Amino acid sequence: xxxxxxxxxxxxxxxxxxxxxxxxxxxxxxxxxxxxxxxxxxxxxxxxxxxxxxxxxxxxxxxxxxxxxxxxxxxxxxxxxxxxxxxxxxxxxxxxxxxxxxxxxxxxxxxxxxxxxxxxxxxxxxxxxxxxxxxxxxxxxxxxxxxxxxxxxxxxxxxxxxxxxxxxxxxxxxxxxxxxxxxxxxxxxxxxxxxxxxxxxxxxxxxxxxxxxxxxxxxxxxxxxxxxxxxxxxxxxxxxxxxxxxxxxxxxxxxxxxxxxxxxxxxxxxxxxx
Amino acid sequence: xxxxxxxxxxxxxxxxxxxxxxxxxxxxxxxxxxxxxxxxxxxxxxxxxxxxxxxxxxxxxxxxxxxxxxxxxxxxxxxxxxxxxxxxxxxxxxxxxxxxxxxxxxxxxxxxxxxxxxxxxxxxxxxxxxxxxxxxxxxxxxxxxxxxxxxxxxxxxxxxxxxxxxxxxxxxxxxxxxxxxxxxxxxxxxxxxxxxxxxxxxxxxxxxxxx
Numbered sequence: 001x002x003x004x005x006x007x008x009x010x011x012x013x014x015x016x017x018x019x020x021x022x023x024x025x026x027x028x029x030x031x032x033x034x035x036x037x038x039x040x041x042x043x044x045x046x047x048x049x050x051x052x053x054x055x056x057x058x059x060x061x062x063x064x065x066x067x068x069x070x071x072x073x074x075x076x077x078x079x080x081x082x083x084x085x086x087x088x089x090x091x092x093x094x095x096x097x098x099x100x101x102x103x104x105x106x107x108x109x110x111x112x113x114x115x116x117x118x119x120x121x122x123x124x125x126x127x128x129x130x131x132x133x134x135x136x137x138x139x140x141x142x143x144x145x146x147x148x149x150x151x152x153x154x155x156x157x158x159x160x161x162x163x164x165x166x167x168x169x170x171x172x173x174x175x176x177x178x179x180x181x182x183x184x185x186x187x188x189x190x191x192x193x194x195x196x197x198x199x200x201x202x203x204x205x206x207x208x209x210x211x212x213x214x215x216x217x218x219x220x221x222x223x224x225x226x227x228x229x230x231x232x233x234x235x236x237x238x239x240x241x242x243x244x245x246x247x248x249x250x251x252x253x254x255x256x257x258x259x260x261x262x263x264x265x266x267x268x269x270x271x272x273x274x
Numbered sequence: 275x276x277x278x279x280x281x282x283x284x285x286x287x288x289x290x291x292x293x294x295x296x297x298x299x300x301x302x303x304x305x306x307x308x309x310x311x312x313x314x315x316x317x318x319x320x321x322x323x324x325x326x327x328x329x330x331x332x333x334x335x336x337x338x339x340x341x342x343x344x345x346x347x348x349x350x351x352x353x354x355x356x357x358x359x360x361x362x363x364x365x366x367x368x369x370x371x372x373x374x375x376x377x378x379x380x381x382x383x384x385x386x387x388x389x390x391x392x393x394x395x396x397x398x399x400x401x402x403x404x405x406x407x408x409x410x411x412x413x414x415x416x417x418x419x420x421x422x423x424x425x426x427x428x429x430x431x432x433x434x435x436x437x438x439x440x441x442x443x444x445x446x447x448x449x450x451x452x453x454x455x456x457x458x459x460x461x462x463x464x465x466x467x468x469x470x471x472x473x474x475x476x477x478x479x480x481x482x483x484x485x
Binding site for chain 1: 318321322323342343344346348349350352354356357358359360361369370373374417418420421
């Protein structure tokens, strides 16, 4: 039998250093982390606090901030209302055609954002939704619908991953204790899914805040009407006002960081996407 | 009394066919068998958590084969205990009584009675995280007994415990069964457990249950 401490020629088996491996990992990771931080520093140093304050005083930008905050919050609530039942259904129930439904639920994630907007525009040209067109298309509801179509898909994925991680055994025990399916869901499953709901809501909110393509196509970019923060950045760039665009971008950076910090404070570590 | 007659059930590729056995009223029966022989599937079928293809399950003379799990009146302690991480021990013991709309005072009385019987009164405000293995076992047992079920089913309830805690749990289980007058089916592959607890030992061999 061969000696486990020797190589094929009988010489002692030598184990090389792991240092190179960790250096390679460190350099590759470091480049990406550096790029993220450098990007934020570049934004922050390109403009001055004065410009930022001036931008914040602008009526148009104030309107965009409020519309963004309100539409993102409504989108988040709607997304959770839809994502919790879909996520639970997809996690727990086997039915014919489930694989197809699963693939359909991923479409808004993989579809190019402009195509989502265009598809919504066409949907509201056709019956039976055409009668709603004048109240929706290029109006504020269009902002929320455009945000919802994409944000909800992310929330659904997160909620499904959340329910997949909760053992169905707990619901089974609740059933033997005399609970209906609904009672087992509300008494046992939903409280255990709380952290997943915070993650899904945070993700939906952050995703909605940055949504631009579908909003531009479906809701338009009318100032003081359907203008949200990404639209403002676009309009300011179009007008050649780079400082204004950066100031608004920084507002979005602050909002995104605030959401990230809040989510971390709520104990969110894994975004459950995948 | 538990009467299982010609029961057939399926779990994925695994099938149990033509299982029959009886556990007398207030008897403590231990069902033994090798890992993977279908003990858990059988227990789940009796509890109403697995569909039954053929056969009949009777509890105290009532045919429950087609009844929902919630209507069978079986206390169930699964192998992994499946405690509810967001509930306190008190809430675990009260859940079955709350869904049965017991009066608040009656719920409090029953929770106190069980907590004393199982020695977990000092744990009532705590959640499962941080409880020891033996304490978690007692909570799962209390939850299963809370609504005074006629039958108690336990799936390898002591398998994860150290030897000392296991010895303590023998007397807890026996006491609880005597106090609650509950017909018990306890699944295990541990011979010592069967020797300490069983009024009668059932064995699962070659797809059959034999005494």
